[in-house]
Amino acid sequence: MTERIGITKAASAVIEELRERFGPLMFHQSGGCCDGSSPMCFEDGDFxxxxxDVLLGHVDDCPFYMSKDQYEYWKHTHLTLDITKGRGSSFSLEIPMGIRFLxxxxxxxxxxxxxLKEEGLL
Structure with missing residues (x-):
């Protein structure tokens, strides 16, 4: 099965730290403007x-959702969840750590x- 989303080691380490503090997590990417187009991490069920919404896959056992409109633009891409230094202006759980997911x-x-076509997923 073709994976639609992957994760870097750095992002995986952040997820583990967040999971220790908050429990099960989930991700959503809305495709809005500015930080709304960044993946946001929530406690599972808070969003x-x-x-x-489309369930794109799982990263480190966390469901990763994307708005249907955004999915239509990105359905021909493989995405990799990563982190970078700097504070975003979203409600994502990692923001107080001085980093953000991208x-x-x-x-x-x-x-x-x-x-994906053979599996009926495209």
Missing amino acids: KTGAS IRSRLLTESELQQ
Whole structure:
């Protein structure tokens, strides 16, 4: 199965630290402007998902959701969750740590796209 989202070691370490403090976590990327287009980390269930959200996959056992509109733009890409120094202005749990999550992306390969089509996921 083709994975749509991955994670760096640095982001994984932050998730582990946040999980120790807050328990189970989840991510959502809305595709809004400014920091709204950054992935945001919440305690699992604190962000209510609905019919306008797509479950993209899991990173370190945390569900990662994306708004359908954003997914339509990025459905041909593989995303990697990473971190960078600097405070964002969102409600994401990592913000007080002086870092923020971000997404790095690459286009899916032809074989990855074909596999997603065969699995009915594209």
